[in-house]
Amino acid sequence: NAGVTQTPKFRVLKTGQSMTLLCAQDMNHEYMYWYRQDPGMGLRLIHYSVGEGTTAKGEVPDGYNVSRLKKQNFLLGLESAAPSQTSVYFCASSYSGYNEQFFGPGTRLTVL
Amino acid sequence: EDKVVQSPLSLVVHEGDTVTLNCSYEVTNFRSLLWYKQEKKAPTFLFMLTSSGIEKKSGRLSSILDKKELFSILNITATQTGDSAVYLCAVDPMNTGFQKLVFGTGTRLLVSP
Numbered sequence: 001n002a003g004v005t006q007t008p009k010f011r012v013l014k015t016g017q018s019m020t021l022l023c024a025q026d027m028n029h030e031y032m033y034w035y036r037q038d039p040g041m042g043l044r045l046i047h048y049s050v051g052e053g054t055t056a057k058g059e060v061p062d063g064y065n066v067s068r069l070k071k072q073n074f075l076l077g078l079e080s081a082a083p084s085q086t087s088v089y090f091c092a093s094s095y096s097g098y099n100e101q102f103f104g105p106g107t108r109l110t111v112l
Numbered sequence: 113e114d115k116v117v118q119s120p121l122s123l124v125v126h127e128g129d130t131v132t133l134n135c136s137y138e139v140t141n142f143r144s145l146l147w148y149k150q151e152k153k154a155p156t157f158l159f160m161l162t163s164s165g166i167e168k169k170s171g172r173l174s175s176i177l178d179k180k181e182l183f184s185i186l187n188i189t190a191t192q193t194g195d196s197a198v199y200l201c202a203v204d205p206m207n208t209g210f211q212k213l214v215f216g217t218g219t220r221l222l223v224s225p
Contacts, residue, residue, distance in 0.1 A: 004154070031210060031211075040217055041217065042116075042200075042215040042216055042217045042218065043155075043200070043202075043213075043215040044215075045212065045213070048210075048212070050210060058212070090154065090155070094211065096210075097210025097211055098143070098144075098210070098211055099211070100146060100157045100160050101146075101157070101211065101213070102157065103148075103154040103155045103156070104154055105153040105154045106153055106154060
């Protein structure tokens with residue numbers, strides 16, 4: 001099993017550009033999450049999904065959109081990137097709402 | 113506001129030493145506390161502590177939860193260079209129907225040979 005995978009690993013954008021980060025898991029998990037990690041801030045939840053076709057806002061959702069069309073995939077979109085979105089983005093998944101979360105390797109995004 | 117505070121921010125030890133990492137929390141309710149190890153990339157799960165499981169052990173790592181004093185410690189005995197990492201503590205404040213974690217900023221541990 002690959003676990004949780006993320007693409008791309010690195011990306012540099014110019015302000016105003018758009019992009020989509022892809023997260024895939026092969027563990028048949030219902031719950032999926034997108035976090036961002038910034039120095040001195042800890043991991044913060046952007047959006048999450050409790051099942052295929054569902055999404056909800058987390059702690060810092062502004063400037064991001066998500067979709068969960070298939071159970072194994074969770075996409076994070078930036079419609080108009082801003083320098084404040086420079087961060088490392090982690091995807092995670094869990095079997096249920098009460099089990100431990102498994103994390104992907106992260107995507108390092110720089111917005112110039 | 114729910115909050116998780118880890119200490120120390122960083123520490124350096126020699127191989128073979130024992131270290132104790134601290135995590136204190138303030139949450140409206142409490143369901144569970146989790147420890148993760150983050151090396152260069154993905155945080156990897158270590159332990160989950162709940163009201164029904166306040167002590168966990170795996171090899172040289174162990175953790176306890178004090179629900180009365182609102183803190184947890186992570187102990188690593190006979191440290192090895194492979195233990196060098198950032199250790200993250202997270203709490204589920206049980207204000208939603210699922211595990212919506214609040215993370216601390218982590219403790220950076222460096223084990224020197």
